[in-house]
Amino acid sequence: MEFLIVTGMSGAGKSGAANVLEDMGYYCVDNMPPALIVRFSEVCMQSGGKINKVAIVVDSRGGDLFSGLFESLEKLKQNNNNYRILFLDCDDDVLITRYKETRRKHPLCESGASSIEQAIHLERELLQPAKMKASYVIDTTLLTAAQLRDKIYDIFEYGVNTRLLINCMSFGFKYGLPSEADLVFDVRCLPNPFYIEELKQQTGKDKPVEDYVLEFEQSRTLLAKLNDLLEYLIPLYVEEGKSQLMIAIGCTGGKHRSVVFTEKIGSFLSDKGYRVVKNHRDILKVKR
Incomplete structure (x- = not known):
């Protein structure tokens, strides 16, 4: 069973990355509470091989629940389930521009942040441990959607023809x-x-x-x-x-x-x- 944890800054391209991974044959779950990861892994193991590649998007939308991520990942390792972490990052100025263009609300704006800038700062602090433990970090500041797709394919060793x-x-x-x-x-x-x-x-x-x-x-x-x-x-x-x-x-x-x-x-x-x-x-x- 291959487990990939997709996390990173809100607006950095996690949804696009999940779409690419789904095309590559991963079973993708978005915004899963970290506490459910171990239980979900058990369900996958009982699928009789029907689910053998899983990508789980975990990020700051879970709020305080995000802090349980590493405890769940440690349990995965104890159960002999290897995992990797893909972290999507982006410069603050570009993230701010993206939020202004889409007019979406940052997930941490409801957690005491008074502005998008402050929300991004709080999110960086929250996600820093995940970035430090990441197997792969992709900076999407200057990437188009097609370039992000190509990077993901290259990282996970898919040849051009596949x-x-x-x-x-x-x-x-x-x-x-x-x-x-x-x-x-x-x-x-x-x-x-x-x-x-x-x-x-x-x-x-x-x-x-x-x-x-x-x-x-x-x-x-x-x-x-x-x-x-x-x-x-x-x-x-x-x-x-x-x-x-x-x-x-x-x-x-x-x-x-x-x-x-x-x-x-x-x-x-x-x-x-x-x-x-x-x-x-x-x-x-x-x-x-």
């Missing part, structure tokens, strides 16, 4: 376009195995159907051109900061040609080091 989750989906046009698709390719121009009696009841995951679809030169040429196009496009999506990409490949019923192409393209991208999920939306539907 930052993007690619969902390759086959579908049948007769059942409608997948509304969540980013890229849609139509392979209805290719010879259809449906009209071959011995292939009609099989799917694109069966070798005879795959062999039939790819025995035609136009099929092999189209597959090569789509692979070339995606090899060029996907790094641009990664650079832009996209965390998920759906590639939808359609034929008439979503059972033969689109399935073959989805399997082939998915395997091609996986071999390139990308995180790929392949699924076939309409493969089990009965063609009418």
